[in-house]
Amino acid sequence: MAVMTYREALNLALREEMRRDPNVFVIGEEVGLYEGAYKVTQGLLREFGPRRVVDTPIAESGFTGVGIGAAMTGLRPVVEMMTFNFALVAVDQIVNTAAKIRYMSGGQYHVPIVIRGPGGPAAQLGAQHSQSMESYFYHVPGLKVVRPTTPMDAKGLLKSSIRDDDPVIFIESETLYNVKGDVPEDPDFLIPLGQAIVRREGTDVTVIAYMGMCYRAMEVAEELAAEGISVEIVDPRTLRPMDTESIIGSVRKTHRAVVVEAGAGFAGMGSEIAAFITERAFDDLDAPVERVTGANAPMPYARNLEKLKTPSKDRIAAAVRRVCYANGG
Amino acid sequence: MAKTITRQEPALGVDAELARRLLGEMLLIRRFEEKAAEAYALGKIGGFLHLYIGEEAVAVGATSVLRPDDYAISAYREHGHCLAKGSDPRRAMAELYGRRDGLSKGKGGSMHLFDRSVNFLGGHAIVGAHLPVAAGVGFGIKYRGGDQVVVCYFGDGAVPQGEFHESMNLVALWKLPVIYVCENNRYAMGTSTERALAQTEIWQFGRTYGIPAERVDGMDVLAVREAVGRAVERARADKTPALIEADTYRFRGHSMRDPAGAVYRTREEVEREKQRDPIALFRGYALAAKLVTDDDVRTLEKDAVDRVDEAVAFADASPEPPGEWLFTDIYGEPPREA
Numbered sequence: 201m202a203v204m205t206y207r208e209a210l211n212l213a214l215r216e217e218m219r220r221d222p223n224v225f226v227i228g229e230e231v232g233l234y235e236g237a238y239k240v241t242q243g244l245l246r247e248f249g250p251r252r253v254v255d256t257p258i259a260e261s262g263f264t265g266v267g268i269g270a271a272m273t274g275l276r277p278v279v280e281m282m283t284f285n286f287a288l289v290a291v292d293q294i295v296n297t298a299a300k301i302r303y304m305s306g307g308q309y310h311v312p313i314v315i316r317g318p319g320g321p322a323a324q325l326g327a328q329h330s331q332s333m334e335s336y337f338y339h340v341p342g343l344k345v346v347r348p349t350t351p352m353d354a355k356g357l358l359k360s361s362i363r364d365d366d367p368v369i370f371i372e373s374e375t376l377y378n379v380k381g382d383v384p385e386d387p388d389f390l391i392p393l394g395q396a397i398v399r400r401e402g403t404d405v406t407v408i409a410y411m412g413m414c415y416r417a418m419e420v421a422e423e424l425a426a427e428g429i430s431v432e433i434v435d436p437r438t439l440r441p442m443d444t445e446s447i448i449g450s451v452r453k454t455h456r457a458v459v460v461e462a463g464a465g466f467a468g469m470g471s472e473i474a475a476f477i478t479e480r481a482f483d484d485l486d487a488p489v490e491r492v493t494g495a496n497a498p499m500p501y502a503r504n505l506e507k508l509k510t511p512s513k514d515r516i517a518a519a520v521r522r523v524c525y526a527n528g529g
Numbered sequence: 530m531a532k533t534i535t536r537q538e539p540a541l542g543v544d545a546e547l548a549r550r551l552l553g554e555m556l557l558i559r560r561f562e563e564k565a566a567e568a569y570a571l572g573k574i575g576g577f578l579h580l581y582i583g584e585e586a587v588a589v590g591a592t593s594v595l596r597p598d599d600y601a602i603s604a605y606r607e608h609g610h611c612l613a614k615g616s617d618p619r620r621a622m623a624e625l626y627g628r629r630d631g632l633s634k635g636k637g638g639s640m641h642l643f644d645r646s647v648n649f650l651g652g653h654a655i656v657g658a659h660l661p662v663a664a665g666v667g668f669g670i671k672y673r674g675g676d677q678v679v680v681c682y683f684g685d686g687a688v689p690q691g692e693f694h695e696s697m698n699l700v701a702l703w704k705l706p707v708i709y710v711c712e713n714n715r716y717a718m719g720t721s722t723e724r725a726l727a728q729t730e731i732w733q734f735g736r737t738y739g740i741p742a743e744r745v746d747g748m749d750v751l752a753v754r755e756a757v758g759r760a761v762e763r764a765r766a767d768k769t770p771a772l773i774e775a776d777t778y779r780f781r782g783h784s785m786r787d788p789a790g791a792v793y794r795t796r797e798e799v800e801r802e803k804q805r806d807p808i809a810l811f812r813g814y815a816l817a818a819k820l821v822t823d824d825d826v827r828t829l830e831k832d833a834v835d836r837v838d839e840a841v842a843f844a845d846a847s848p849e850p851p852g853e854w855l856f857t858d859i860y861g862e863p864p865r866e867a
């Protein structure tokens with residue numbers, strides 16, 4: 201175990217997988233000479249050379265398509281989106297090509313590609329550079345979607361994503377790159393896709409949250425413990441396929457659930473999670489499932505408005521209290 | 530207005546065997562498409578069906594200079610490219626019928642034929658989207674140090690799309706062994722190239738990007754063979770990409786839902802273009818050059834009819850895919866979600 205940043209954990213995962221498998225290569229804007237817009241690919245060009253660390257012009261659709269064609273014929277590309285906002289330029293390649301090839305070809309071809317980069321709310325970057333992008337992808341059969349919260353998850357899940365035979369959308373976060381945590385140095389350490397983790401055990405209420413919202417929920421849980429409310433926090437880690445069993449299992453134990461997400465609430469991740477909890481564990485619930493979501497507004501620039509857009513600790517705590525006091529909690 | 534291009538003497542040489550092969554393949558595709566149209570009218574094929582009738586010389590000429598380990602990829606008017614690459618017409622027809630023995634198990638349909646056994650990387654139905662994918666196939670070839678090439682067929686309708694330009698730039702920038710073959714049949718559905726392109730001489734875009742480019746008579750199977758042959762040679766030698774504009778024409782409507790094709794082009798134009806029928810032209814040439822006899826032609830025509838009849842019977846007899854297949858081939862291993 202070593203202590204490293206989320207950024208270093210991603211970098212190590214890339215290095216280890218590139219050393220392990222000569223078919224793995226990295227491609228994207230500024231990944232080589234510039235060493236990554238957020239320095240996730242730092243040092244890769246030096247170690248692996250320009251054949252395997254490929255700088256591209258600004259052509260997201262083009263280089264994503266290049267990754268797909270390479271993947272269909274045997275390579276394992278890791279395509280970096282400078283930020284996921286720009287992946288929208290390539291969304292046709294991702295949704296209509298990468299996600300559909302295995303199905304349309306009746307299983308003859310598959311697309312082992314990872315499309316990774318930062319997404320989600322960032323610091324005062326405004327409406328086009330600061331938004332939760334996962335909802336554009338987790339709706340699509342054929343894609344897998346990962347949102348790694350901790351440095352350990354960043355490493356273990358990125359490695360699994362690279363070894364996975366399906367297209368994986370791997371969305372990191374600008375605000376987490378400097379977070380430090382324990383990371384296994386074992387090059388065989390993997391975290392399987394589709395496995396949630398209980399970040400904190402509790403008995404009164406299950407809070408489902410990932411990425412920045414998970415850290416925020418952990419702080420809230422600490423504070424509520426002083427009030428005598430015992431919060432269990434489940435981080436899905438992979439949004440598709442989602443580990444619904446672990447979430448349902450936790451709700452069966454606590455009988456209450458709050459979903460927290462940074463993205464706008466309408467038809468968001470919280471809607472889906474609340475729906476399947478209600479469908480599958482209705483009789484176990486002592487209160488309606490609550491959602492705490494980003495406001496249904498684009499991300500504003502002004503600092504005070506930006507704060508209003510994303511779920512605050514107060515809003516999370518209020519929702520937890522509401523579900524707990526329901527039925528006398 | 531058709532610009533007729535006179536063919537130079539074929540440098541690659543045509544012997545009797547090659548002439549029979551080229552003619553036989555074009556006849557097979559033509560017959561396959563005619564029978565597909567019939568099956569569509571009978572309701573045996575659904576959805577969109579885009580026929581390749583009139584354009585056979587492009588697929589057959591281009592494929593004739595490829596090796597089996599070379600790749601081909603196309604848009605949705607791809608039956609001809611897939612058959613020329615060597616696919617079994619029975620399994621192609623079964624795919625059009627949506628049956629379990631189809632190339633894609635009935636899940637792809639007319640627009641999504643794939644055949645890994647002949648390195649046919651699919652029919653793709655988002656205009657322009659498979660051009661970057663072809664660049665990626667070329668990238669992979671170069672990455673592995675191979676000497677294969679990939680031929681990417683697309684219509685004139687893909688040229689105003691951004692991905693055409695991104696792809697031209699990337700294959701030129703990175704020198705990838707990709708041969709882009711634009712089948713300029715002068716219409717994207719009802720939009721003529723004049724109404725879609727500021728530069729209607731599509732091959733000229735090759736010059737912009739520094740890619741060897743040429744225009745070729747797409748109704749002349751030998752001319753296509755020559756042009757693609759030159760491009761393949763360069764691509765094998767040093768990964769030089771190419772852009773080839775094949776001047777061709779579709780004799781039928783855009784799809785079976787546009788049977789007459791009469792609103793956006795005149796009957797006279799269609800009739801005039803039919804005088805350039807690539808099969809009639811090559812048959813005439815091969816007979817005059819004594820490469821084939823009348824008997825040979827009759828045998829080839831009968832072969833095409835028989836093979837397609839067999840394909841139709843095979844498709845008819847193939848069962849529908851089982852219901853469980855709705856959920857297979859989405860992921861490599863079954864994910865835990867329902």
Ligand SMILES: Cc1ncc(C[n+]2csc(CCOP(=O)(O)OP(=O)(O)O)c2C)c(N)n1
Nearest residue numbers: 606654655656684685686687714716717718
């Ligand atoms: C991106 C996209 N836009 C629109 C369509 C609808 N569409 C299907 S075929 C077609 C015309 C394409 O013409 P062309 O590329 O010249 O090929 P052709 O049909 O002539 O072989 C259009 C507009 C589509 N499939 N994809």
Ligand SMILES: [Mg+2]
Nearest residue numbers: 684685716717
């Ligand atoms: Mg056209």
